[in-house]
Amino acid sequence: EVQVVESGGALVQPGRSLRLSCAASGFTFNDYAMHWVRQAPGKGLEWVSGISWNSGSIGYADSVKGRFTISRDNAKNSLYLQMNTLRAEDTALYYCAKTARDGGDYYGMDVWGQGTTVTVSS
Amino acid sequence: IQLTQSPSSLSASVGDRVTITCRASQGISNYLAWYQQKPGKAPNLLIYAASTLQSGVPSRFSGSGSGTDFTLTISSLQPEDFATYYCQQLNSYPYTFGQGTKLEIK
Numbered sequence: 001e002v003q004v005v006e007s008g009g010a011l012v013q014p015g016r017s018l019r020l021s022c023a024a025s026g027f028t029f030n031d032y033a034m035h036w037v038r039q040a041p042g043k044g045l046e047w048v049s050g051i052s053w054n055s056g057s058i059g060y061a062d063s064v065k066g067r068f069t070i071s072r073d074n075a076k077n078s079l080y081l082q083m084n085t086l087r088a089e090d091t092a093l094y095y096c097a098k099t100a101r102d103g104g105d106y107y108g109m110d111v112w113g114q115g116t117t118v119t120v121s122s
Numbered sequence: 123i124q125l126t127q128s129p130s131s132l133s134a135s136v137g138d139r140v141t142i143t144c145r146a147s148q149g150i151s152n153y154l155a156w157y158q159q160k161p162g163k164a165p166n167l168l169i170y171a172a173s174t175l176q177s178g179v180p181s182r183f184s185g186s187g188s189g190t191d192f193t194l195t196i197s198s199l200q201p202e203d204f205a206t207y208y209c210q211q212l213n214s215y216p217y218t219f220g221q222g223t224k225l226e227i228k
Contacts, residue, residue: 035217037165037219044206044219044220044221045157045159045165045208045210045219045222046219047210047216047217047218047219050215050217059215059216059217060215060216062216095164095165100170100176105212105217106153106170106171106212107155107170107171108155108157108167108169108170108176108210108212109155109165109167110167110176112164112165113164114164115164
């Protein structure tokens with residue numbers, strides 16, 4: 001079964017750091033770009049960051065640029081999101097998502113995890 | 123690139139034909155995907171490349187458009203289609219989603 005499973009969400013204070021992980025299985029992880037998408041409570045989807053299969057192309061939303069870092073370890077079939085200087089507005093459910101086909105993001109994101117919750121509050 | 127969906131919400135009945143529009147602030151060719159999200163669930167990919175139906179998605183869903191204007195059409199609403207729909211541009215980073223269209227039962 002093709003799946004991705006997020007972990008690492010927690011309640012953290014403003015200004016602190018957190019690292020999210022996404023474990024992939026059932027597909028050849030190193031063939032696919034991967035993404036993080038978040039959803040604040042009661043709000044819409046917000047694309048956070050994406051990384052190509054070989055980490056050669058990386059992008060960030062303006063709202064997290066300079067604070068968040070995406071990375072992947074193809075040997076471990078894992079995707080990560082290092083979140084620094086967290087703010088209250090980063091509170092959300094964070095999804096890991098797989099690009100639908102190898103070779104690029106053109107085909108959308110076809111496999112999503114169940115999400116991991118990050119709450120930033122004092 | 124900003125994406126603006128309309129309407130933000132829509133009430134319709136089973137069997138109705140509905141259309142949701144997504145407008146991009148600049149041209150994105152056909153680098154657009156549509157997703158359906160039900161409460162408490164992750165999004166589900168419906169359409170990619172503006173008009174190509176993802177495998178397993180019912181044929182009552184269709185997409186069209188290119189450049190800046192796109193539409194998602196559901197030809198005959200079924201009870202399971204009441205959900206929130208999002209468009210997403212995949213033309214260039216940062217990828218962005220529309221604000222969503224909530225489709226409710228009339």
